[in-house]
Amino acid sequence: MEILDILLSASFWAAVLRIASPLIFATMGELICERAGVLNLGIEGIMVAGAFAGWMAVYAGLGLWPGLLVALLTGMAFGALHGLLTVPFGLSQHVVGLGITMLATSSAYYAYRLSLPEVTSPPRIEPFQPVHIPGLSDLPFFGEALFSQTALTYLAFATVIAVALILYRTPLGLALRAAGENPSAVEAQGLSVTAIRIGAVMAGSGLMAMGGAFLTMSAFSSFFFEMVNGRGWICIALVVFGAWRPGKALVGALLFAGFDALQIRLQQTPLGADIPYQVFLMVPYALSILALVLMSRRAEVPAALMTPYNRGDR
Amino acid sequence: MPDLRPVVLKLEGITKRFGTLTANDAIGFALHKGEVLALLGENGAGKTTLMNILFGHYTADAGTVEVMGQALPPGQPGAALAAGVGMVHQHFTLAGNLTVTENILIGTRPLWRGGLGRAEARARIAALSRDFGLAVHPEAKVRTLSVGECQRVEILKALYRDARVLILDEPTAVLTPQETDALFATLKKAVAQGLSIIFISHKLHEVMAVSDRVIVLRHGRVAGEVATADTDRHRLAEMMVGAEVRLPAPSLARPGAALMELDAVSTPPEGTRPGLKSVSLALRAGQITGLAGVSGNGQGALADLVSGLVAPSAGRFEVAGARVERWSPRAALQAGVGRIPEDRHATGSIADFTLTENAVLEDYARPPYSRRGWMNWRAARAHAEKIIKDYDVRCPGSEARIRLLSGGNMQKLILGRALETAPRIILANQPVRGLDIGALTYVQDRLIAARDGGAAVLLISEDLDEILALSDVIHVMSEGRLSPGFPRGTKTPAELGVWMAGQGFDHAA
Numbered sequence: 001m002e003i004l005d006i007l008l009s010a011s012f013w014a015a016v017l018r019i020a021s022p023l024i025f026a027t028m029g030e031l032i033c034e035r036a037g038v039l040n041l042g043i044e045g046i047m048v049a050g051a052f053a054g055w056m057a058v059y060a061g062l063g064l065w066p067g068l069l070v071a072l073l074t075g076m077a078f079g080a081l082h083g084l085l086t087v088p089f090g091l092s093q094h095v096v097g098l099g100i101t102m103l104a105t106s107s108a109y110y111a112y113r114l115s116l117p118e119v120t121s122p123p124r125i126e127p128f129q130p131v132h133i134p135g136l137s138d139l140p141f142f143g144e145a146l147f148s149q150t151a152l153t154y155l156a157f158a159t160v161i162a163v164a165l166i167l168y169r170t171p172l173g174l175a176l177r178a179a180g181e182n183p184s185a186v187e188a189q190g191l192s193v194t195a196i197r198i199g200a201v202m203a204g205s206g207l208m209a210m211g212g213a214f215l216t217m218s219a220f221s222s223f224f225f226e227m228v229n230g231r232g233w234i235c236i237a238l239v240v241f242g243a244w245r246p247g248k249a250l251v252g253a254l255l256f257a258g259f260d261a262l263q264i265r266l267q268q269t270p271l272g273a274d275i276p277y278q279v280f281l282m283v284p285y286a287l288s289i290l291a292l293v294l295m296s297r298r299a300e301v302p303a304a305l306m307t308p309y310n311r312g313d314r
Numbered sequence: 315m316p317d318l319r320p321v322v323l324k325l326e327g328i329t330k331r332f333g334t335l336t337a338n339d340a341i342g343f344a345l346h347k348g349e350v351l352a353l354l355g356e357n358g359a360g361k362t363t364l365m366n367i368l369f370g371h372y373t374a375d376a377g378t379v380e381v382m383g384q385a386l387p388p389g390q391p392g393a394a395l396a397a398g399v400g401m402v403h404q405h406f407t408l409a410g411n412l413t414v415t416e417n418i419l420i421g422t423r424p425l426w427r428g429g430l431g432r433a434e435a436r437a438r439i440a441a442l443s444r445d446f447g448l449a450v451h452p453e454a455k456v457r458t459l460s461v462g463e464c465q466r467v468e469i470l471k472a473l474y475r476d477a478r479v480l481i482l483d484e485p486t487a488v489l490t491p492q493e494t495d496a497l498f499a500t501l502k503k504a505v506a507q508g509l510s511i512i513f514i515s516h517k518l519h520e521v522m523a524v525s526d527r528v529i530v531l532r533h534g535r536v537a538g539e540v541a542t543a544d545t546d547r548h549r550l551a552e553m554m555v556g557a558e559v560r561l562p563a564p565s566l567a568r569p570g571a572a573l574m575e576l577d578a579v580s581t582p583p584e585g586t587r588p589g590l591k592s593v594s595l596a597l598r599a600g601q602i603t604g605l606a607g608v609s610g611n612g613q614g615a616l617a618d619l620v621s622g623l624v625a626p627s628a629g630r631f632e633v634a635g636a637r638v639e640r641w642s643p644r645a646a647l648q649a650g651v652g653r654i655p656e657d658r659h660a661t662g663s664i665a666d667f668t669l670t671e672n673a674v675l676e677d678y679a680r681p682p683y684s685r686r687g688w689m690n691w692r693a694a695r696a697h698a699e700k701i702i703k704d705y706d707v708r709c710p711g712s713e714a715r716i717r718l719l720s721g722g723n724m725q726k727l728i729l730g731r732a733l734e735t736a737p738r739i740i741l742a743n744q745p746v747r748g749l750d751i752g753a754l755t756y757v758q759d760r761l762i763a764a765r766d767g768g769a770a771v772l773l774i775s776e777d778l779d780e781i782l783a784l785s786d787v788i789h790v791m792s793e794g795r796l797s798p799g800f801p802r803g804t805k806t807p808a809e810l811g812v813w814m815a816g817q818g819f820d821h822a823a
Contacts, residue, residue, distance in 0.1 A: 169428070171426075188471075
């Protein structure tokens with residue numbers, strides 16, 4: 001019964017969209033990388049770096065949108081490093097990715113300590129505010145459930161559409177998908193696999209950083225250690241769950257966010273008094289694994305994922 | 315008589331070295347408009363390297379390429395494409411997750427432009443398909459296409475970009491005889507429309523059938539040039555090898571008892587690879603049984619069964635007259651099956667192991683190579699050195715890693731390893747693929763000798779000429795089904811091709 005009440009409340013749906021937003025950005029970023037053939041395990045750290053950079057830029061006096069741009073560029077810089085090491089140098093994508101995660105995370109923490117040596121609790125910024133959309137936001141129930149979000153949430157959904165359009169409707173997307181399946185097909189048509197893959201990793205890393213920035217610039221208003229808290233790893237699973245398709249990955253992100261919003265609310269019910277809250281915390285992950293098993297059976301993995309490409313190798 | 319047609323492509327002084335190996339040594343020639351030029355040479359003669367330089371995959375150490383009188387910048391496939399050079403690679407460069415149209419469209423439009431112009435492209439592809447006889451569904455996913463269809467897509471890719479020069483690298487290696495005929499018809503149409511073609515091959519009868527002029531490469535140099543009308547297969551073969559060629563001519567076989575017998579045996583399919591479908595076959599002592607077929611039609615499943623990697627899921631399977639209950643690689647070895655696997659790198663050897671270690675890979679657990687769980691390296695080394703000597707394996711020594719060996723020498727070691735155990739049944743899966751003529755005739759002679767010694771040999775090959783020359787009885791596989799056995803000399807290549815295309819089975823069944 002409690003579950004039904006929760007599902008019928010507008011605030012639940014608003015929370016789902018809010019929780020899903022950073023996941024959507026980062027999942028789209030990872031999806032672009034993997035479609036081009038590069039597994040980007042730097043995602044977790046790049047999200048931390050993006051969360052810090054965007055927040056710090058605003059704290060230092062920039063506006064919110066320029067701050068978001070700073071986050072994006074920070075992500076792209078780490079993406080460039082990842083791309084350089086994995087594409088032309090052909091190093092192990094696992095090792096490089098985990099290395100980037102550690103580097104980006106500790107760089108962010110280091111920069112935080114350098115710039116704010118004295119503070120015990122992090123300063124707050126004025127974050128993105130919910131956008132009032134005339135008409136839609138005033139609708140009963142749906143207004144609160146779907147149209148009471150900040151601009152970044154709408155931007156996240158727009159990103160899905162943009163990624164889908166680019167992947168399936170442009171020459172660039174075609175080349176990118178081919179690079180992840182059979183790079184020699186790209187090379188034989190006169191394009192540079194290296195440029196396409198590095199470009200994809202940079203663009204994808206930029207989106208990951210925006211996902212991180214959502215946390216400090218929209219969901220919360222300051223930067224904490226451990227605030228990304230494994231969201232990056234969830235996004236890697238969401239890409240698989242979504243069978244490397246933007247639309248399906250969006251569904252996965254919403255589903256995960258739904259479980260997460262549900263478990264928070266279930267903790268408040270009488271049920272929550274009997275069951276340790278850790279069990280509830282576990283629910284989204286357990287259900288995600290289950291969904292992953294059921295959904296990704298017949299998924300078409302990009303054939304050249306994690307395979308470095310060297311010109312002239314046969 | 316000099317060719318008065320305009321020169322469309324000119325190579326001069328192309329030299330390419332890989333370490334100490336000179337793959338191309340000052341190669342030069344010209345290609346004329348409307349001409350089919352065959353580039354003939356053994357594996358390792360430098361044909362593919364030369365074409366990869368021409369197309370810009372490699373950069374030459376010296377030399378120039380000119381297309382229509384314009385020098386081509388080195389190392390840029392994009393420049394070659396723009397100049398009108400199209401290449402059909404030996405290993406297809408297609409993305410399986412994309413459709414035919416999408417594959418053709420990759421890189422044909424500025425990347426940042428919106429829209430793909432699919433409708434327009436489809437119409438052009440349809441027109442090209444029709445004009446050149448290249449039937450393929452434009453909206454089919456490439457993953458679902460047959461090898462022949464993939465090749466047609468590769469040719470369409472070049473034609474779509476208005477190629478004036480078409481390079482085909484070993485295009486017939488993966489085709490049935492019928493598909494090869496269709497390809498040749500397409501090439502004739504292309505030439506009639508003023509295209510020029512470079513046809514790379516080591517198959518003499520195809521070169522004779524399709525080309526106007528032949529350039530023979532040997533050890534990275536131009537060994538000769540001749541108008542096709544002025545030569546024949548034997549003279550081409552001599553130019554190619556630099557010596558007179560002897561085709562294997564085995565004496566008449568004296569078949570004995572069936573050493574391995576399959577009666578309506580089936581095996582489960584593996585991924586996209588078909589399993590055996592109710593196959594009946596007897597491998598007889600003193601006989602070479604040849605298995606023809608387009609690759610990927612169940613030959614792998616039969617090889618796996620014979621070598622013990624899979625067990626039958628249905629049917630009766632007998633080895634040496636006794637029904638087999640438990641079948642495994644070890645059981646196969648104990649039953650006297652000697653194995654020459656299809657892929658000598660992936661399954662035949664361990665690249666970073668020494669020759670000694672590789673020589674005892676199948677017997678290491680038995681005396682004299684080990685006792686009570688301890689290796690006896692002295693015995694293993696003696697065994698390896700005996701193989702090296704008897705089978706003429708050219709190598710730095712028994713303690714060298716096998717990855718340093720050429721394909722031919724690696725194959726000789728594997729052959730020696732298999733034959734030294736005096737096997738009753740020999741599985742020879744593509745035993746001469748990629749070998750030069752010297753190594754090739756050596757391996758074939760050894761197989762014939764093993765047959766004469768009373769072994770039952772199963773020879774699997776995609777090269778119909780090899781099957782026809784060596785086999786005492788020929789079966790054809792298609793989609794996991796096996797044709798009846800045809801005794802030596804009773805079927806022409808064209809008749810076997812019908813079976814390879816899967817057509818005879820309906821009547822037989």
